[in-house]
Amino acid sequence: MTAAQRTxxxxxxxxxxxxxxxxxxxxxxxxxxxxxxxDDALYVNSPKLLKRASLGFDGLMACIYWTRAVQxxxxxxxxxxxxxxxxxxxxxxxxxxxxxxxPAYQFGASFLAPNPPNGAGQPDRAIQLMRFGxxxxxxxxxxxxxxxxxxxxxxxxxxKASQVFEEGSEVPGANSLMxxxxxxxxxxxxxxxxxxxxxxxxxxxxxxxxxxxxAIEHLRAIKVDEDVxxxxxxxxxxGERTGQLPTSMAELAAAEHFRGIPTDPDGHPYRLTSDGRxxxxxxxxxxxxxxxxxxxxxxxxxxxxxxRE
Amino acid sequence: xxxxxxxxxxxxxxxxxxxxVLYNLIAFAVLLSGAAIFVGxxxxxxxxxxxxxxxxxxxxxxxxxxxxxxxxxxxxxxxxKRTLYTMLSRPVRRWEFIVGKFLGLAGTLMVNTxxxxxxxxxxxxxxxxxxxxxxxxxxxxxxxxxxxFLIICALALLFSSFSSPLLSAVFAFxxxxxxxxxxxxxxxAALTHGLTRWLATGAAYLxxxxxxxxxxxxxxxxxxxxxxxxxxxxxxxxxxxxxTLSAAVLIFERRNLK
Amino acid sequence: xxxxxILGLEKTYMVGFWQKRPKRALxxxxxxxEEGEIFGFLGPNGAGKTTTLKLLMGLVFPTxxxxxxxxxxxTDPAIKAQxxxxxxxxxxxxxxxxxxxxxxxxQLSGVPGKERKHKVEEVLQRVGLTDVKGVQLRKFSKGMxxxxxxxxxxxxxxxxxxxxEPMSGLDPLGRREVRDLIEQxxxxxxxxxxxxxxxxxxxxxxxxxxxxxxxELRGVGAVxxxxxxxxxxxxxxxxxxxxxxxxxxxxxxCHVTGETVRAIVPEKQQDAAIDALRRERLRLxxxxxxxxxxxxxxxxxxxxxxxxxGTRS
Ligand SMILES: Nc1ncnc2c1ncn2[C@@H]1O[C@H](COP(=O)(O)OP(=O)(O)O)[C@@H](O)[C@H]1O
Ligand SMILES: [Mg+2]
Numbered sequence: 001m002t003a004a005q006r007t008x009x010x011x012x013x014x015x016x017x018x019x020x021x022x023x024x025x026x027x028x029x030x031x032x033x034x035x036x037x038x039d040d041a042l043y044v045n046s047p048k049l050l051k052r053a054s055l056g057f058d059g060l061m062a063c064i065y066w067t068r069a070v071q072x073x074x075x076x077x078x079x080x081x082x083x084x085x086x087x088x089x090x091x092x093x094x095x096x097x098x099x100x101x102x103p104a105y106q107f108g109a110s111f112l113a114p115n116p117p118n119g120a121g122q123p124d125r126a127i128q129l130m131r132f133g134x135x136x137x138x139x140x141x142x143x144x145x146x147x148x149x150x151x152x153x154x155x156x157x158x159x160k161a162s163q164v165f166e167e168g169s170e171v172p173g174a175n176s177l178m179x180x181x182x183x184x185x186x187x188x189x190x191x192x193x194x195x196x197x198x199x200x201x202x203x204x205x206x207x208x209x210x211x212x213x214x215a216i217e218h219l220r221a222i223k224v225d226e227d228v229x230x231x232x233x234x235x236x237x238x239g240e241r242t243g244q245l246p247t248s249m250a251e252l253a254a255a256e257h258f259r260g261i262p263t264d265p266d267g268h269p270y271r272l273t274s275d276g277r278x279x280x281x282x283x284x285x286x287x288x289x290x291x292x293x294x295x296x297x298x299x300x301x302x303x304x305x306x307x308r309e
Numbered sequence: 310x311x312x313x314x315x316x317x318x319x320x321x322x323x324x325x326x327x328x329x330v331l332y333n334l335i336a337f338a339v340l341l342s343g344a345a346i347f348v349g350x351x352x353x354x355x356x357x358x359x360x361x362x363x364x365x366x367x368x369x370x371x372x373x374x375x376x377x378x379x380x381x382x383x384x385x386x387x388x389x390k391r392t393l394y395t396m397l398s399r400p401v402r403r404w405e406f407i408v409g410k411f412l413g414l415a416g417t418l419m420v421n422t423x424x425x426x427x428x429x430x431x432x433x434x435x436x437x438x439x440x441x442x443x444x445x446x447x448x449x450x451x452x453x454x455x456x457x458f459l460i461i462c463a464l465a466l467l468f469s470s471f472s473s474p475l476l477s478a479v480f481a482f483x484x485x486x487x488x489x490x491x492x493x494x495x496x497x498a499a500l501t502h503g504l505t506r507w508l509a510t511g512a513a514y515l516x517x518x519x520x521x522x523x524x525x526x527x528x529x530x531x532x533x534x535x536x537x538x539x540x541x542x543x544x545x546x547x548x549x550x551x552x553t554l555s556a557a558v559l560i561f562e563r564r565n566l567k
Numbered sequence: 568x569x570x571x572x573i574l575g576l577e578k579t580y581m582v583g584f585w586q587k588r589p590k591r592a593l594x595x596x597x598x599x600x601e602e603g604e605i606f607g608f609l610g611p612n613g614a615g616k617t618t619t620l621k622l623l624m625g626l627v628f629p630t631x632x633x634x635x636x637x638x639x640x641x642t643d644p645a646i647k648a649q650x651x652x653x654x655x656x657x658x659x660x661x662x663x664x665x666x667x668x669x670x671x672x673x674q675l676s677g678v679p680g681k682e683r684k685h686k687v688e689e690v691l692q693r694v695g696l697t698d699v700k701g702v703q704l705r706k707f708s709k710g711m712x713x714x715x716x717x718x719x720x721x722x723x724x725x726x727x728x729x730x731x732e733p734m735s736g737l738d739p740l741g742r743r744e745v746r747d748l749i750e751q752x753x754x755x756x757x758x759x760x761x762x763x764x765x766x767x768x769x770x771x772x773x774x775x776x777x778x779x780x781x782x783e784l785r786g787v788g789a790v791x792x793x794x795x796x797x798x799x800x801x802x803x804x805x806x807x808x809x810x811x812x813x814x815x816x817x818x819x820x821c822h823v824t825g826e827t828v829r830a831i832v833p834e835k836q837q838d839a840a841i842d843a844l845r846r847e848r849l850r851l852x853x854x855x856x857x858x859x860x861x862x863x864x865x866x867x868x869x870x871x872x873x874x875x876x877g878t879r880s
Contacts, residue, residue: 029521
C-alpha cells in the first residue's frame with residue numbers, strides 16, 4: 001500500500017467513525033438538555049429587547065419562534081404533559097417579533113385557552129394574546145371572532161363574548177354572521193343551537209384542515225349532547241307515564257314513536273342503562289362530550305380527530 | 310508524530326499575527342469598556358447580566374468572523390499564490406499541511422480568546438467590584454465558545470480545500486447560522502413524513518450543532534451547567550472536527566494544484 | 568542507477584467551465600536521467616515542461632504512468648528530503664523575511680536545528696543575497712525572489728534538484744551566477760534537471776538535453792554528439808517545394824516548410840549545393856553557417872513536426 005492509499009484509508013475510517021459518534025452524541029445531548037424552546041422562554045424576559053437584538057431579522061425569528069411554539073405544544077401534548085408553562089411566553093415572543101403573524105393568535109388562543117389535555121388551561125393569557133393581536137391588527141374581524149370564542153367556550157362570559165362579536169361585526173368586510181352571533185350571545189348563550197351556529201360558522205369560514213377538523217369534532221359532540229338531552233327527556237316522560245323505566249331502547253322507541261332506534265353521528269345506536277341513563281357506545285370516539293358518557297369515564301389523554309375531510 | 314504539523318501551525322499563527330489579526334482585540338476592548346462604563350453609570354441592577362451577555366456574545370462573534378475569514382483562505386490562497394509548490398515538494402504530507410493549518414488557526418483563536426476572556430473578567434470586576442462563585446461558569450461558556458471555534462475552523466478549512474474564498478465564506482457562514490438553529494432543524498425534521506423526513510433528519514444531524522454549545526444566557530443567569538453536558542459537548546466538538554478534517558484531507562489528497 | 572526515470576507519465580487536463588473537454592498537456596513520456604548529470608529539458612512555451620515537473624513533484628496527478636526518483640517510487644514521501652525544487656516564477660510567504668522562510672523550509676526538510684542557522688546564511692551567500700536581513704519578501708524584486716527560490720531548493724543539500732526556468736527574471740550577471748552555481752552543483756555530485764527555452768544556457772551547461780514540443784518528446788541526446796553532428800555545416804534555404812536529385816546526392820537532410828525548403832549540408836559541399844539549385848533554376852534565399860549546434864538540433868526537431876503537419880493538411 002502506498003503512503004497516499006494509507007492516508008485515504010485512515011481518513012475515510014476516521015470520517016465514518018466520527019460521523020457515527022457525532023450522531024450518537026447528539027442524541028445524548030438532546031436528552032440531557034432542555035430543548036431550545038424551553039431554554040428561550042426561560043431567558044428571554046423581554047420580547048421587545050429580542051426584537052431589537054434580532055437586527056432586522058425579526059420576521060424570520062418570529063417564524064422560528066412560532067414553529068418552536070407549535071413543536072413545544074405538540075410534544076407536550078403527545079407526552080400527556082399536565083403543564084404548558086412556556087407556551088404563553090413563546091407565543092408572546094413570537095407575536096412581539098411579528099405582530100402581524102395571524103396564525104400565532106388564532107392557533108395560539110386555541111392552544112392556550114382549553115383545559116388540559118386539550119390545551120394549556122390559561123384562558124386569561126389567551127385573551128391577553130388576542131387583545132394584543134387586535135390592537136395591532138384592528139381590521140381583522142377573525143381575531144374578534146376568535147376572542148369572542150374564548151370568552152364563550154372557556155370562560156362562559158356571554159356578555160363579554162357578545163361585546164367582542166359586536167365590535168368585530170363593525171370591522172369593514174366582517175362576516176355577516178358576527179352580528180347574529182352578537183345577538184345570540186346576548187339572549188341564548190347557553191343553547192346548544194348557539195354552539196352549533198358558532199362551530200358551523202367556524203367550519204364554513206376557514207380553509208385550514210386543523211380548524212375544520214376541530215369544528216367537526218365539536219359539531220359531533222353537540223349533536224350527541226342534543227340527542228342525549230332529547231332521549232333523556234323521553235325516558236323521563238316514559239317514567240312519568242308508566243311508573244317504571246323502559247327496559248330497552250326498542251321499548252322506548254316504540255312508546256315514543258321513534259322511526260327506528262336513534263343512533264349517534266357514527267351510526268351506533270345509543271345505549272340505555274338499567275338505571276335509565278342514555279349513553280354513547282364508544283365514548284372514545286368523541287371529544288368535548290358533556291353528556292352521554294358512562295359513569296366514571298376518563299377521556300384518553302390524547303384527543304384524536306375522527307372525521308377527516 | 311512528525312513535528313512538521315507544528316511547524317506549519319506555528320507559521321500559520323505567525324501569518325495571522327503579521328496580518329494584524331490580533332488588532333481586533335482593540336475593537337473588543339473599546340466595545341466592552343464602553344459597555345461596562347455605561348451600565349456602571351446608570352446602575353439598573355443588571356450590570357452583571359449585560360457584561361456577561363455582551364462580553365461572551367462579542368467573544369463568540371469576533372472569533373467566528375476571524376475563524377471564517379482566515380479559514381477560507383488557508384488552502385485556496387496557498388494554491389492560488391502557488392506557495393504550496395515549495396511546501397509539497399518537501400517531506401510534507403498533504404494531510405500534515407491540513408492538520409497543521411487547522412492547529413495554527415485554532416491556536417490563533419485560543420490566544421485571541423484568552424485576551425478577550427481577561428477583558429470580560431476585567432469588565433465584570435469593574436461593574437460588580439468582586440467575583441462570585443457563579444462567575445466560574447463564565448469559564449465553561451468560554452470553553453464551549455472555543456469548542457465552537459474548532460468546528461468553525463475545520464469547516465472553513467474544508468470549504469477552502471475545494472472552493473473559492475468567497476464561496477467558502479458563504480458556505481461557512483450559512484452553516485454557522487443553520488448550526489445555531491440545529492435544535493429547531495431537528496424539530497422540523499420530526500414534523501415531516503416519508504422521504505422528506507429521512508433527508509431532513511440526515512441533514513439535521515449532519516450540520517454542526519451549535520445550539521448545545523451556546524450557554525451564554527444560562528451562564529448570565531447563573532444557571533448551573535451539568536458535567537455531563539460539558540463532557541458530551543467536548544466529545545461532540547472533537548468528533549465533529551475530526552470528521553470535517555478527514556473530509557478536507559480526503560479532498561485535498563486528490564486535488565491537482567493549479 | 569538512474570537518478571530520474573520517467574515511465575510513461577502523461578497528463579490530460581479537463582478544461583472548460585461547464586462542458587469539460589480534455590486537453591492533452593503531456594503525451595506518454597519516457598526519459599531517464601543518470602546520477603550526476605546536468606539534464607536540460609527544452610521546449611518552447613506551452614510545450615509541457617512545467618507540467619512534467621509538477622507531475623514529478625506530486626503537485627498534479629498523472630492521467631497514467633509512473634516515475635522513479637533515486638530508485639524509489641516518485642510518490643514515496645521518503646525521497647522528498649533528497650530533492651529540491653524551484654518552481655517557475657516562484658512566490659513565497661511574503662510576510663516572512665528570507666531568513667525566516669529558509670529556516671521554516673529547513674525545519675520542514677528535516678535540517679537539524681544546530682545546522683540550520685549556518686546553512687541559511689551559507690545558501691543565501693551562495694545565491695548572492697546579502698543584506699536582506701529583516702526585509703520581508705513582499706519587498707523583493709522578481710530577480711531576488713528567483714534567487715530565494717534557488718536557495719530554498721538547495722538548502723537541505725538534496726541529491727537531485729529540479730529547476731523550472733532557473734534563469735528567467737534574472738539580469739545577465741545573475742544568469743552568469745546561476746550558471747556557475749549549477750556547475751558547482753554538478754561538481755558536488757548532484758543531479759540537476761532543469762527546464763528552459765533559452766538554448767545558449769542549455770548548451771553551455773548540459774550534458775544531455777531532451778526536446779519536447781506540444782507535449783511530445785521530440786529527441787534526446789548528448790550535447791557533445793549533437794555538436795559533432797552539426798560542426799561545420801551550413802543551412803541552405805530556397806524557394807519552392809522541389810528538392811533536386813543532385814542535392815539529395817550531396818547527402819543533405821531536406822525539410823519542406825510551406826513555400827521553402829531547408830537543407831543542411833557540410834560546409835565543403837556548399838558550392839556544389841548552390842550549383843545544384845542554379846541548374847534547376849530554383850531561387851536561393853539564404854545560406855547560413857550553423858553557429859549553435861543545439862539551436863540547429865532544436866529547430867530541426869520542432870520543424871520536423873511542422874513538415875509532417877504541413878503535408879497532412
Ligand atoms: N491547469 C491546467 N489546466 C489546463 N491546461 C493546462 C494547465 N496547466 C497547463 N496547461 C496546458 O498544458 C500545456 C503545457 O503547459 P506547461 O507545462 O505549462 O508548458 P511549459 O512549461 O512548457 O511552457 C499548455 O498548453 C497549457 O495551456
Ligand atoms: Mg513552464
